[in-house]
Amino acid sequence: MPSSSSSGATAPFADPASSALSEAAALPVQQAAVWEPFLPWMVVLLPLLGFVANGLLALVSATRSAAAVRAGGTEDSLSLDGGRPRTHRWPTYIGPGVMIAAFLLAIVNFAGMLGADLHEPVVAGPYWTWLATSSLRIDVALHLDQLSMIMMLVVTGVGSLIHVFSVGYMRDDPGYPRYFAYLNLFVFFMLVLVLGAGYPLMFVGWEGVGLCSYLLIGYWFADREKADAGKKAFIVNRIGDFGFLLAMFLLFDNIGALDFVSVFEGAEAAFSDNRALVTTATLLFMLGAAGKSAQVPLHVWLPDAMAGPTPVSALIHAATMVTAGVYVIARSSALFALAPASQAVVAGIGALTALLAATIALRQYDIKKVLAYSTVSQLGFMFLAAGVGAYTAAVFHLVTHAFFKALLFLGAGAVIHSLHHAFHETGSKADAQDMRNMGGLRAKMPVTWAVMGIATLAIAGVWPLAGFFSKDEIIWYAGAWAGAPGNANGSWYVVFWVVALATALLTAFYMTRLMVMTFHGRSRLGDAEQRHVHDSPWVMRAPLIVLAVLSVAGGLLNVPESLRVLVFGAAPFEWLHHWLEPVTHAAAEIQVAGMGEAAHQSPVGGGELTWALISTVAALAVVGGAFAVLRKRLYRTAAEDADPRTGLALALERKWYFDEAYDRAVVRPVLALSRWCWKIVDGIVIDGFVNLAAALARLAGWTTSLFHTGQVNTYAFVLALGVLAVLGAVYLP
């Protein structure tokens, strides 16, 4: 089974037995070709080491707290203010330290690949063989190509910033080392997901990030609601995982291998006479991706996942893990290109998700819930892009979204952190995440206001920020492919295009609403609280500023020719597109062969530049209009706001009743079935049989015990009777 190949590899495949002996020694044998990755396994291993170290510290700390509780104190009695214990000092260096080291290694590898002009993926390893059967061999190896390199940079780069931010955000939490252990473990699994050289290894990472997501959502597990949110995320994701698994089985059944190189080489031949099969496989992958990336109808877990600490929401539930679905589709582009029906489903689900989530975000009051629905909506955009075959646009939006959405979450985290502190100081019971309790924070937190303002403009798609270019590209391709001559679903693509345009405007509106409710207008804090609100310490402020810079400049990664005039020719022409070309060209060729070239104008005419200008002007108009209108509105605090909602407002506040529908259609029937199994099947039938057997035995024992009178004479009498009976039976005829 060909499990490794490098660009123009002349070296024979390494004998797996010998390469398993030493990971490091196996490397030089493999890549005799153009580019040698520099310790790629180290990038993956570093966060794992961080997990082990922090995990041990967490165990020590937990043992001590348990001893303190037994001695009559509280869990918090190990004082964090005066003289932090070592277990709470070391993770500050270990957690972000391993991340920054991994990021630097990733940059070294990126620089190497940049100079190498690579056309084929480089497979580092195999380090060892995971499974070997007669027909299937799964090697543990790393798939290094342009796509996984981008993902590796995003995961380690944005991850580093969020780790640094966490040092400030989680400072006073008694579970500090446990938090960093989970966060490091998450990054390890995320790197396995994006770097694994085959679907099985990807699935390991896929499940691992799901586990870490569960652990971190339920990080404050003493709160029942938060623990439940973790379970919800885990269970909803299982539905998607089963799709992923079935898709893997289908691929193995038809291609006979599961590593990316073999699958993509063999896909077209294996599925040439059975397109239904590849459609099924890709739809199953789509199910997995929809679960992980929170697409309708499996999006319900992501808003609840906001129960976790805010930096976790930024890292896992905005920047990295939830984009894994987009990554899977982009990675499998060669398969999806063979199944236009699946592509249409991906695009349709993406468009629907983008629109629904954006409408829900209009009426949420929890600042993190608004951002969560915004994330769902933006993920919908990425799916739309992947669905219309614009994989570069999907990855481009993934990257820029990682920048500005991480920034928005961390900014929201800074606000929550500050308000939480203020409410704590004054003994107020108000919700520190409810925007109705905020307002007028701009004067108190100018830096946070500024960076969140930048991110808001970026996500709204205002020129020249990152979101403008990436979102515009998605909208443009949806429209352009609608006009492709061979596109059987062309009219649907027009619908996608219109939905995407509308959603972009909704995005601009709800983000402006968030900014106004949080930072502008009359402050709805009490005077006592006002004194305690202030910008975050530098350890939290610095990552915000770095992300703000990235949110401004990220768009330069992929400026198309027609829009270069907008950046005065400063950016290289479609850099990301060319960078990803080796990964996406196979899919692009199949798509062009099937549909013909994309049109050069939108469905209603007008080129890319025209529509880019229209959309940015529209976005600016919405931002400005919303700002002017909402700023004057007098919001009431959450406690005072008791107006009953009606009609559309109620439906939006209730999130289109998805949770209620699931409750009726799934949760309650399952609970009823479980209760029936418990009360009837287990309680009556099974327990009945067991108890019946026991009762029968007892009855038999009680009956026979009557013969035991304890009187010797009785026994003697019965014995004599018995002897007589035997003798009689023998001798009497």
Add this chain to the structure above:
Amino acid sequence: MLTYALPLSAALFAIGTLGVVVRRNAIVMFLCIELQLNAVNLAFVALSRQVGIEGQLFVFFVMTVAAAEAAVGLAIIIAVFRHQRTVQVDRFNLLRW
């Protein structure tokens, strides 16, 4: 000879059995068991004239066992009497169930 000896033996055995079944006094029951044993002995001796000397041989075994039994049995009865201050067997039901 046998016509007298065997009915006598049977009669003695029956009396012994009846005694074991109906009497409550341990000593009396003990005596009745001895009576049964000796009824059997009588039958053995009577039959040995026709069947062979083995009958008389068995009588000695029975007598030996009876002697041992008397020793052990009486010891048990005395031990029980020390605890219960009685030898009425219907009072000895401590181990029932």
